[in-house]
Amino acid sequence: MGRPPCCDKISVKKGPWTPEEDIILVSYIQQNGPGNWRAIPTSTGLLRCSKSCRLRWTNYLRPGIKRGSFTEHEEKMIIHLQALLGNRWAAIASYLPERTDNDIKNYWNTHLKKKLAKLGGHEHGITSSRHQSITKGQWERRLQTNIHQAKQALSDALSLDKSDNTNSSKKSSETIPVVQNSATYASSTENIARLLENWTKKSPNSSSQSTTTTTYSTSFNNSISSPSDGAISTTPEAILDNQMPLSLLEKWLLDDAVVQGQDGDFMDMGLMGETTADFRTILQF
């Protein structure tokens, strides 16, 4: 038998969230912090499943979420992180702190998959439709067999990025379709999210936010905002804790010397499910 539903489905409301519901949810989280989602429906009177509350928060109301079109750089990062990690959207999202896993997943499914298919079964050989049926165990094996291709893909992307940097903003406006600002409602939720901006800085509970994306977002932004204070760590722990900006991770992946003679550095660490051996394989290629 399957496990019982997370909440009483009879009294649960479904469908789009109203601004009023958003305000109730945000108010609760302002006071109590994110987490303990099960308590939210009973505490707030919201006729929503706890899962629905969590999703609404993490995908829409959480501060720091960037909406609108993806930049060319973001697009390339998604393509090549997907090549490295597979359809592990939460892991990919941890390197794009302003984007949610849902956003990235949607963008992949609606834009990038078609785009790559149009390019003719793209050479990277790791992404695309055949990837969808691959199980987690298969992913681990495939990661090892395709690591050469993956690294080459990332290397190519980086060289492209660097050559494109000078005119990337112009090109992105030409190549990336502008996402229409479809919802007047969106602006109201943006206002709600804006209300939370200060709260994230002062709330004692903000440090206990449960999503990896949020955790990374904080450290990522700190690193970006103070690049000269030496706060950026390039230790394996920093990578595994998602505290390393992608640019440094890229350097790690591409700089063979970094991992030479560091056996033991990765013991007893896990990166979102990868085994220590998997991660060592990536770095030692």
Added chain:
DNA sequence: AATCAACACAACCGCCACCAC
């Protein structure tokens, strides 16, 4: 102006991992 297809994205569903008991 009306209709329809394509698109974009928010939300739901089911499965799984982890944890407490």
Added chain:
DNA sequence: GGTGGTGGCGGTTGTGTTGAT
């Protein structure tokens, strides 16, 4: 070790919007 509860994740669906005819 077994069981149940909870949160998290990825796949999929539903719905509103836009563009073409």
